[in-house]
Amino acid sequence: MATRSTIMDTNSFRAEGAALPEATADLVRRRGAVLGPSYRLFYRNPVHLVAGHGAHLTDADGVDYLDVYNNVASVGHAHPRVVAAIAEQAATLNTHTRYLHDAIVGYSEDLLSTLPDDVDRVMYLCTGSEANDLAVRVAQAHTGGTGVVVSAEAYHGNTALTSGLSPALGTAQPLGADVRLVPAPDGYRLSPPSGLPGWVDSEPDVGTWFADHVARAIADLERHGVRFAALLVDSIFSSDGVFPTGFLAPAVEVVHRAGGVLIADEVQPGFARTGSTFWGFERHGVVPDLVTMGKPMGNGIPVSGLAARSEVLADFGESIPYFNTFGGNPVSIAAAQAVLDVMRDEDLQANALRVGTRMREELRALVRDHPRIGDVRGAGLYVGVDVVTDRESRTPDVAGALDLVEALRERRVLTSVCGPGNVLKLRPPLVFDDADLDRLLTELDDALRGLGEG
């Protein structure tokens, strides 16, 4: 299997023509006959799901899968409190924000109480892409600039604007003319060899290194007559390959000195995922000017948000009309409120911290002597396992990582990859418990034996 040109093409199959059970093959064929050619499936042997509960999914044959991938169903698949909130609100009223409704006000007060004091206003949309699209427009209106800096393998959305801010989409998708890339803060490859996966959690120099690259990107924009507007980053650098160390503060200083703003893309790290803090940017000790959020916000009901410092939002809000028909509708807000309530009542942030920490510790012990695993890193329940050809060169092994993902799928464990395609991405629902982790470790141990032979 050759290295793919884009992470979006990795673990991505049409499955038409594959040797599949007849019922699966028929569904794949019918699917291919009606859906656009952009649609892809996970795994050479795709999974046909019919039900979910907690961190578990069930396929059409009644087989149970362990979900170590889905961060949307963050409080667990089909959580009864979220389901009840959705059902009750849908049976009562579902309109839009041009009428007064209590729930959006109460939820906004609740949501903003989790954010820094200065981040004091929120807008609702339906997808993370919409949130990032709007955040960039708001940043541009506020700064008067257009230049945006993103990381080298970033993914920030699928709209025309955000696709141009998403190098992860591959070279067929042009970047925006006013976009500059900075290398991913890959502390693993920046550091001297230690031989032990996991050392990167304490590496101190990444912050200065990253800030320097941001400064150079801003200088390059200015050299081209492009005024700088924003640094747009996911604070756990999910798409780049999961780089969790708290190193953003020096870069944010550079951004502010240059007159730009920080947009924290919390679509991945937000809502307790990273364990030690509720929002990913908090781990870096920075206060963003704009915060975008999505995926887990409604546990699967489409809802996203843009929170902001009011003075940053003002220029856009006063001059350009903005209305999102479905954004902040009562059903989406009911789902979002239930998610926030469940996260608190079930103490899922603490669970993410505890189980995530145990996951990294046990994984590091498990792969200690496995020459194809170069690093285990992450924060809370966002963990990356860096697959390499060997520990000396640290060359990313995309084929090896994909083989591992497929081997896990055959063992009924759902994962995928990120980064250049060589990083096994472990990102389960936050209800993932010790028994789930034991099962993951057992199956991964088994799958790794196959990789060793590869």
Added chain:
Amino acid sequence: MATRSTIMDTNSFRAEGAALPEATADLVRRRGAVLGPSYRLFYRNPVHLVAGHGAHLTDADGVDYLDVYNNVASVGHAHPRVVAAIAEQAATLNTHTRYLHDAIVGYSEDLLSTLPDDVDRVMYLCTGSEANDLAVRVAQAHTGGTGVVVSAEAYHGNTALTSGLSPALGTAQPLGADVRLVPAPDGYRLSPPSGLPGWVDSEPDVGTWFADHVARAIADLERHGVRFAALLVDSIFSSDGVFPTGFLAPAVEVVHRAGGVLIADEVQPGFARTGSTFWGFERHGVVPDLVTMGKPMGNGIPVSGLAARSEVLADFGESIPYFNTFGGNPVSIAAAQAVLDVMRDEDLQANALRVGTRMREELRALVRDHPRIGDVRGAGLYVGVDVVTDRESRTPDVAGALDLVEALRERRVLTSVCGPGNVLKLRPPLVFDDADLDRLLTELDDALRGLGEG
């Protein structure tokens, strides 16, 4: 009240500082303290809704309102079959399209069966804005051009790209550099005076006139070295002021001869709204290359779609990865399937045709001698009432239309305006029945007396 610079600012209030009941004033104040400044409310005296059923909404004091505005809740507010479908699926499974799922395949087959044979593939997204954003990118990838032609008061979405295709947002929002406008096909003002509202339904010359303007816009793009990609139009020209006559065929010929494609924005006219056909473009006897749909698709659950001819979709689909996390999720699809089922089982297209036709007939009789109503027009349950300073000059009367909207709100009838702000927009849920219409006519008659004195 002065004419506003943009339709999006019309019937659009913050209501802070307005003389309101204490509980309402408190909610408005709390809302203003947490939501971004872009948020606006309908009516100087905003409506605080708590429940809905059919074409009726209930406020916090238990007062019943007649809903003559909301096209999202197209099969009626809180329709029990849609609610049940959402609740059942949410309690079972809600994931994404990288796993196989039966429902999206079955729904896609069902949806495509309502479209022309050539329109044979579909993609799912969450909002109409996302659908139009993607449609334009697909059209650009297929044609190799970038130029897009839209109508003079069009609204096609709130992303960076679609905002630049939405002159209705006002002059503070720049149009895209490769965007050209054609005048709205305002058959009312193009025709010689007849003295009788409603004549425009039989006007034959608008088609040639509109095609000529499209040809000139394409020529202007080419003169500037911009290759033409698409004509993007809502076939009932909702935002322009509701222009229903079937006149698009000559323009579509011009588009195809110039190597461009037709994107039919069916977010407003689609899903049986226009009565005589299920899709708005069918009334024009044209086959689009791309069809975008949204609002009523899931009766309020965020779901939208892009249907396309496969050969038009191929260039984008083969080169650019596209994945929409929430797009086509099982809950959204369950809602969409229930909407399609209810529309058929309750024969809502026939209801839209019958009640909409009666609405226009009775309205024309009602306003026959009212000098401030210049025209009554529409298709099915999308009706525009053109408010003018006088029937001779036909000058749009924005203040008069807004007074009418406010007078109707005080009479517990919810409407709004479109076009340059002078067209009363009547666009109720498709379950709107004869008793609802009688109530609208009674209240409108009363409200018009106030307008006469204005």
